[in-house]
Amino acid sequence: MIISKLAWKSVRSQYYHYAVYLIGMIFAVTIYYSFRAIAYDQILLNSVGSEIRLKNTMEWGGFLIIIMIISFMLTVNQFFFSRRVKEIGIYQLIGMRKRQIAGVFFSEISILGITALVIGLLLGVIFSKLFSMILIKVMFLTIESSIRLSFPAMLETISAFIFILLLISIHSWFLLYSYQLTSFFKRDEKAAVTIEQLTKKQLFLGCVGVGLILAGYILSFHVLSLAADDFNPVILLSLPFLLIALCSAGTYLFFKYTIHILIWLFSRGKQRYYRGLTMLVAGSTRLHLFKGSNTLTTITIFIACSLGIIGGSASFYTLGIEGVTRTNPTDFLVSSELYGTIQKNIEQKTSITQSVPLKFKVIGGQYRQTIKNQETTTLTEPINLLGVSNYREYQKINPYLKPIVLKKKDSAVMIDDMQNGFRELITYDPVVKLTDGLMLETEGSVPDYLGNAMLRYNQRTMIVSDELFNQVKTAAAYELIAFNIKKNNDSQLTDAALKGINKEWQGPIYYELNNDAGSVKGYVSTVSKKNSEDSEEHEVWRLNYTSRLPNLEHTRKELGIFLYIILFAGILALVISGSVLMVRQFSEAEREKTTYQLLERLGISCRQIQRLVYQQNIIIFFLPMLLGIFHAFFAVRLFNQVVPSSGYQLAYLSCGLLILIYVIYYMITAKIYYWIVSKGD
Structure with a gap:
């Protein structure tokens, strides 16, 4: 009983932390259920046809979403645990055993999981129609979508998320048993690293980081000329992975070391640096970036890969449709020996x-x-x-x-x-x-x-x-x-024209x-x-012949499913990256509460503290976002050098969606961050 009360009290007292966790889980349940419901929609399956493995493809998409949400929940769980180490130490001091503390964690996860499942399944049933309509649209099908309750999809969703919750519970148990009692009270001290002056190591590695990023960008503009001396399609297609490697290493060094160079250069302007709270903003931001360099690097690469994959999949779809146009530029292309027979068949239906x-x-x-x-x-x-x-x-x-x-x-x-x-x-x-x-x-x-x-x-x-x-x-x-x-968009006309004729x-x-x-x-x-x-x-x-409509329909169905899955997975990835940053900043706010309260006692006005919070968060949110967008832009530029396509424009449109998502996350995070540091204990 006491365990349940502690869990419920923890959830209520720190609801802003758990709200992000809960929203992410609800979003994941909704998408996963919708994917599984589509896989069991018999009307849609019959319309697509047996040659397109819609059910298997949607299962693959659901598996991808499960992997992404597990990564998200494990990351957030790590933040929750690091923030509550002192609380856990107090539990141990008052005599609670580790299995009882683990029970508190499990109860919290159960409360969140059950709530997310109920709300997510309800939204999934409602929005599965919208998901089906989008899929029908990208596949150019002519069927009506309706709201249906799929019990098999519901059971699979419940089973999948029970497994995820058990996995998170095991992760919490592992973290709990990995620390000794004394470790709980020293953890914050380890994180409190300050860098007072620019060192030679920071200068060197910071310049190396910028150099690696620029090398990746230059590679994207000269991919064909670099491959000219020893052209190999495998090498050419592996260059995007080299770009990712260069940008990943460069991004890590950027957040770990280059940022110190930038702040040091900024501090050289004495009048600007010592005006108001600018010095405090710079020092606090530098510390945040230094401590969160691993997280910010991961999020930056996550954003870049998500945008790049969205653009690549859209380009793949465009190239597929262009391939149909190339091989079937007219409705029919037939050998002269067959033309007479096909002409007679056509004249019975059209002209x-x-x-x-x-x-x-x-x-x-x-x-x-x-x-x-x-x-x-x-x-x-x-x-x-x-x-x-x-x-x-x-x-x-x-x-x-x-x-x-x-x-x-x-x-x-x-x-x-x-x-x-x-x-x-x-x-x-x-x-x-x-x-x-x-x-x-x-x-x-x-x-x-x-x-x-x-x-x-x-x-x-x-x-x-x-x-x-x-x-x-x-x-x-x-x-x-x-x-x-005439009326070349009617598949029945194509079937009638080719009646009794086999492709040979x-x-x-x-x-x-x-x-x-x-x-x-x-x-x-x-x-x-x-x-x-x-x-x-x-x-x-x-x-002996080819016809455009059957090839076009098959390509639209096959590539439409692929684009559909990648698009939703990419959007989920962008939402997850913003959620991780939000949770991280909430944890930082809890740690720095006393620092901000001290500033208030020293006479710093609430308005200045609020400005400090907003300035600090805008750097934390928008620096990885902008860097990720730059990485994605040059990655798309590299692909466009090799395989030109108009489909890459979807990546640029996704950048607008990313900016909108991050603006919303930033505004909410900054507001709650200020509320956390300004409220009393």
Whole structure:
């Protein structure tokens, strides 16, 4: 009974501490329940289809949220424990055993946990409709969302948070049994570290910290040039992790040492430094930053990673949609052999609005490519040729194609699928050799928006002049039909158009090509010419059709779930980082209560003390926030150097949300901080 009373009294007397803890838990319960409820929404699962593993993906998202909330609660629990060490020591002095003190902790956690579960589940049931609507929106589904009570999701949520509460209780028990009675009364003394003057160590390590951060920022602007001498996609994609490592180490040194340099420089202005309470603000802030360097470093990197991941996931979503556009620029792209059948099926439901036949010729060719200043590679393989006038006809119904103007008869433009993703990584020699002694002079390359390369044997394509196209004699020629239909957003029309047609490989070609004294020798044919076992003849096939809507729907569903999970996890991470800072400042306020009361007795007005509190907290909150935003900006800049995309803009929008969250946290924290230090014991 006494344990329950002590726990309830502790919660009531220090409700401002537990309010942050409780709000974070309620927020986590609400999100977790909503995720699990979506996984059991049969209407939504049926709409998504079996090819998209919605339930498994939402389980993964729920697991990610559980990991984040466990980290949050363990961190906050550590702050609570460090703040109450003297209270625990008093409990021991009056004869309470450690298991009884652990019971007080468990009772407090139980009170908070039960309250959070009840409120969180209630909000989860209410807001699960909103969560479902957001998911339906990002997946472009056409179903209605409704409020449903999911008992399986509720049971899983209760089980998950009971496990978390038990884990926190074990953590509290471990902390309690790790300290001896005398340690409880010495803990504050260990934390009271003061730095009166700038040392050589601080100067050196502080400059190193700034240097590491600047090195990471410079890396983000020169990632391609740095990778030029020894290009490797794995190395290139690992550079973001190098940026994180540099910024993490630099951030730690910044809060541990660089801040002393900045305050020392600030103190050189004597008139400004000794005016009012400026000196006191500087000294107190320096001590806060020094003692909380580990926490502030973690929060800064947490913010940077959260914003970077949000921007990266949005970019990944954008690139996925752009990939569908690249491979399916029109509603249908089909082989000429299938066009008649598909046309009859379509005319039963709707009509074809635009169509263009694409006539290709396949010929043996040889060209040289260089991957970012590495050794040049010579490739001898079949090349698709398309006449420039045919290309321009295709432009009329395919707005993604870049304009092409050829200067000479033997000029050509390379269609380069690498330009759809990585930028400026591959360069080509201007001369391309073809069989029959033909030569082409390339005038550059453009992104590949002709359609799925599988319909073109997955081989290189070049746009050539009409004169040269007509001059080429080859037995390997084929035709594709690109067309759009009326009401192309109706999936039933797509199903009707493809009725009785299966996606399959067709039209094989056979080739054997080699480099003979600087010229291309061999053949490309629709019939095999293999005459011996030693022959090096190759065989390739092409796909018979692609359609945009099924691919677009599948991509939207698949990437929409991914974006949905990352977005909510990122927002939760931002909320958690602000909550940790708030709890930390509350703990600091309890420690410094006597200091502020002494200032009041010395004649410092309440208004000046309030200004001191607000100035100190604005540095503690906004310094890691701004530094995290800078880290995220340059991380996104690095990704944009490698894979350009408009999706990164979501990271910048998330910065606005972060600033709003931190302004709210700052205002609430500063107000409660002042109330704590100004109230009597």
